[in-house]
Amino acid sequence: MTTPGSDAEPDPASAGAAPGEVLLDVSGLKVYFPIRSGVFFDRTIGHVKAVDGVDLSIRRGETYGLVGESGCGKSTFGRGVLRLNEPTEGKVLFDGQDVAALAGEKLRSMRRRMQMIFQDPLSSLDPRQNIESIMTEGMNAHGLGGNSSARRTRITELLEAVGMSASALRRYPHEFSGGQRQRIGIARALAVEPDLIVADEPVSALDVSVQAQVINLLEELQGEFGLTYLVIAHDLAVVRHISDTVGVMYLGRLVEQAASDDLYAEPLHPYTRALMSAVPVPDPDVEDRRERILLAGDLPSPANPPSGCRFHTRCPWRQETRCDDEEPQLRELSSPTSVAPTGAARTDGSGAEALPTNGSGTDGPGTTGVGTSGLPSNDPSTSRGIAPAAHLVACHWAEDIRDGHLRPKSADQVAADQGVYIAAEGGLDPAAVIGAGRDAV
Amino acid sequence: MSAPARATTGASTTAPLLRVEDLSVVFQRKGEAATRAVDGVSFSVAPGQTLGLVGESGCGKSVTSLAIMGLLPKRGVQVSGGVFFEDRSLLDLSDSELRDLRGAEIAMIFQDPLSALNPVIPIGIQVTEVLTRHRGMKGDVANREAMDLLDRVGIPDPKRRLTEYPHQLSGGMRQRALIAMALACKPRLLIADEPTTALDVTIQAQILELLRELVVGSDTALVLITHDLGVVAGLCDTVHVMYAGRIIENADRREIFYNGRHPYTGGLLGSIPRLDAVRGETLNPIRGSARDAIPWREGCAFAPRCDHVQDDCIGAPPQLETVAGGHGLRCLHPLDRLPATETLVTLV
Numbered sequence: 195m196t197t198p199g200s201d202a203e204p205d206p207a208s209a210g211a212a213p214g215e216v217l218l219d220v221s222g223l224k225v226y227f228p229i230r231s232g233v234f235f236d237r238t239i240g241h242v243k244a245v246d247g248v249d250l251s252i253r254r255g256e257t258y259g260l261v262g263e264s265g266c267g268k269s270t271f272g273r274g275v276l277r278l279n280e281p282t283e284g285k286v287l288f289d290g291q292d293v294a295a296l297a298g299e300k301l302r303s304m305r306r307r308m309q310m311i312f313q314d315p316l317s318s319l320d321p322r323q324n325i326e327s328i329m330t331e332g333m334n335a336h337g338l339g340g341n342s343s344a345r346r347t348r349i350t351e352l353l354e355a356v357g358m359s360a361s362a363l364r365r366y367p368h369e370f371s372g373g374q375r376q377r378i379g380i381a382r383a384l385a386v387e388p389d390l391i392v393a394d395e396p397v398s399a400l401d402v403s404v405q406a407q408v409i410n411l412l413e414e415l416q417g418e419f420g421l422t423y424l425v426i427a428h429d430l431a432v433v434r435h436i437s438d439t440v441g442v443m444y445l446g447r448l449v450e451q452a453a454s455d456d457l458y459a460e461p462l463h464p465y466t467r468a469l470m471s472a473v474p475v476p477d478p479d480v481e482d483r484r485e486r487i488l489l490a491g492d493l494p495s496p497a498n499p500p501s502g503c504r505f506h507t508r509c510p511w512r513q514e515t516r517c518d519d520e521e522p523q524l525r526e527l528s529s530p531t532s533v534a535p536t537g538a539a540r541t542d543g544s545g546a547e548a549l550p551t552n553g554s555g556t557d558g559p560g561t562t563g564v565g566t567s568g569l570p571s572n573d574p575s576t577s578r579g580i581a582p583a584a585h586l587v588a589c590h591w592a593e594d595i596r597d598g599h600l601r602p603k604s605a606d607q608v609a610a611d612q613g614v615y616i617a618a619e620g621g622l623d624p625a626a627v628i629g630a631g632r633d634a635v
Numbered sequence: 636m637s638a639p640a641r642a643t644t645g646a647s648t649t650a651p652l653l654r655v656e657d658l659s660v661v662f663q664r665k666g667e668a669a670t671r672a673v674d675g676v677s678f679s680v681a682p683g684q685t686l687g688l689v690g691e692s693g694c695g696k697s698v699t700s701l702a703i704m705g706l707l708p709k710r711g712v713q714v715s716g717g718v719f720f721e722d723r724s725l726l727d728l729s730d731s732e733l734r735d736l737r738g739a740e741i742a743m744i745f746q747d748p749l750s751a752l753n754p755v756i757p758i759g760i761q762v763t764e765v766l767t768r769h770r771g772m773k774g775d776v777a778n779r780e781a782m783d784l785l786d787r788v789g790i791p792d793p794k795r796r797l798t799e800y801p802h803q804l805s806g807g808m809r810q811r812a813l814i815a816m817a818l819a820c821k822p823r824l825l826i827a828d829e830p831t832t833a834l835d836v837t838i839q840a841q842i843l844e845l846l847r848e849l850v851v852g853s854d855t856a857l858v859l860i861t862h863d864l865g866v867v868a869g870l871c872d873t874v875h876v877m878y879a880g881r882i883i884e885n886a887d888r889r890e891i892f893y894n895g896r897h898p899y900t901g902g903l904l905g906s907i908p909r910l911d912a913v914r915g916e917t918l919n920p921i922r923g924s925a926r927d928a929i930p931w932r933e934g935c936a937f938a939p940r941c942d943h944v945q946d947d948c949i950g951a952p953p954q955l956e957t958v959a960g961g962h963g964l965r966c967l968h969p970l971d972r973l974p975a976t977e978t979l980v981t982l983v
Contacts, residue, residue: 478893
């Protein structure tokens with residue numbers, strides 16, 4: 195019989211493990227998908243580099259949010275960690291064990307400790323199994339929960355924990371609403387007493403009112419069961435709400451990572467800035483006041499990512515040097531005041547302007563420093579005893595951008611530089627599109 | 636925070652372009668009870684204005700737009716009430732008259748551009764089809780105009796794109812192509828049903844900017860149907876919130892966001908995690924789901940989910956009453972004011 199007390203320490207191996215120690219440590223993870231062609235012979239003519247060298251670690255009890263737009267590789271990363279997609283390269287250490295090196299029975303029993311919640315609860319629940327059978331399947335497979343009546347008690351408790359009654363046991367997935375199905379998916383994941391839950395877009399298929407219920411539920415369960423989350427989502431506001439640490443992905447790479455509050459208070463990477471400025475806020479005053487950073491064009495193909503910084507083809511802050519040919523690595527920035535105004539002078543040729551700001555320092559080696567000082571983390575926010583993560587960014591010019599020495603170009607300019615045209619401010623004359631010629635109809 | 640209610644510019648001065656009066660749509664399948672998807676909806680929109688129709692899935696917002704366009708099937712559907720485009724009653728027009736109007740003066744943009752475009756026909760032919768049908772253009776003239784249209788909505792290399800098929804375009808490009816088709820005849824009314832829901836936020840920002848530029852300062856009216864209150868806050872002049880087929884609250888956008896008084900409006904705003912809010916506060920979701928709605932004739936459909944429900948909410952349905960200039964409310968026990976959101980971060 196399982197009591198709520200024993201739920202908090204689900205695994206004997208992890209008993210006594212303090213929150214804050216690293217539970218999942220991923221280094222250099224790459225997941226490539228071959229592009230095949232040919233009628234008679236399958237020739238591999240290239241690879242889609244969905245995840246292309248991501249390092250990331252998640253501490254016990256932490257919620258790590260991975261954000262990015264569709265096609266950035268965030269889902270593939272989650273699946274790569276669980277080996278639902280076989281990693282091409284890299285190491286995944288889960289509680290000290292290399293998941294990539296496991297096989298057969300060992301891998302299967304390891305998977306009990308890493309569960310997944312999927313985006314679409316209807317397609318991830320077997321329509322022909324009732325809820326009891328869906329929930330006991332995993333317990334049977336891993337030999338958990340004792341005899342069948344003990345299992346029944348256990349899943350009833352779990353259903354209650356996710357806000358559903360035992361009357362659900364005999365019913366089938368189609369009888370429930372989207373939010374209830376998602377609750378069932380969560381209860382199923384909890385049934386095998388996992389340490390880590392990978393939630394891939396757990397609320398994006400739900401209506402806003404139900405979305406908030408599920409977000410609150412995930413937070414409650416984390417406290418109750420001592421869970422560690424990897425939440426993968428495209429919605430920055432949702433990720434900000436639930437995550438302790440946030441990583442931003444672009445074209446298969448992590449471009450920025452920081453404690454949630456730091457990231458949203460001061461996004462450093464141009465892509466993060468553009469992404470955040472694009473998220474609508476339900477507040478007319480804020481919306482009227484905001485300045486949007488419009489990006490030119492679409493995501494480049496992950497089969498053939500741009501050289502240098504992958505974002506340079508759309509970046510409003512792109513510079514003549516380094517961006518195109520030198521791939522930036524994740525690093526901490528040097529402290530705000532040490533950036534020389536000469537940093538801006540170097541870039542005059544490209545149309546960027548020097549802008550004196552409050553933090554205009556006098557000397558110092560602008561952008562060269564792989565910083566050691568780090569940013570002052572203004573709040574020891576996280577409630578579960580997890581220290582705020584360092585603010586890391588992969589951009590050559592992050593200091594100059596932060597200190598206002600470099601100004602963004604408009605999407606029009608970026609598009610012109612890159613040879614693509616995109617409608618943005620001033621790019622479209624309403625009279626030309628709508629007004630003129632109406633009488634000609 | 637509490638900005639005074641400001642009358643929307645131009646709303647009172649210009650005659651409305653589209654008037655919807657007491658529109659109801661009833662779906663009746665053989666041997667099944669009738670479903671009232673839209674129930675007495677009224678609104679109007681003037682040239683140069685954007686009207687937002689907001690609600691969760693199943694509230695009837697898309698059915699409303701299809702009824703305006705005359706796109707609902709004839710069998711098993713009863714549409715009643717009035718839809719007036721200037722002085723023409725759209726519900727009384729014949730099919731061929733409607734076809735002349737649709738695409739020419741009224742155009743629609745759908746949520747999923749891939750299913751709205753024909754997958755086996757090149758983009759160019761789909762765009763020129765509209766021009767040929769409504770503007771009598773042919774051959775090179777139509778082609779040049781199509782190229783021009785794609786260029787105007789920001790599609791790079793329009794000449795090449797015209798020969799391509801929908802699957803060869805990215806999601807954002809497809810939506811642009813769809814907008815280009817909608818604009819082909821300089822429509823005076825544009826109905827956009829979740830135009831950015833299928834798109835990434837950065838692409839969404841591009842498309843919303845495009846729509847804003849098309850409407851503001853022109854004499855085109857836009858009806859924007861969306862579930863995203865953030866999109867509404869940035870783009871719409873007036874907002875109508877729907878629940879279970881009825882409008883439960885309407886006002887201009889500042890009034891809705893700062894003085895909204897219906898518990899459902901408040902619940903929606905409380906459910907959304909805000910990018911700029913103080914972190915660590917739990918969200919205040921609405922209980923249950925839209926499935927719990929009771930039929931309006933039995934009382935307030937929102938009553939089963941409402942935190943402020945009282946005995947008299949069940950029984951007689953509340954009426955949409957005007958509480959302040961231009962602010963309509965369908966609730967017996969409205970909120971005094973919305974709980975204010977404390978903002979921490981000033982967004983870049």
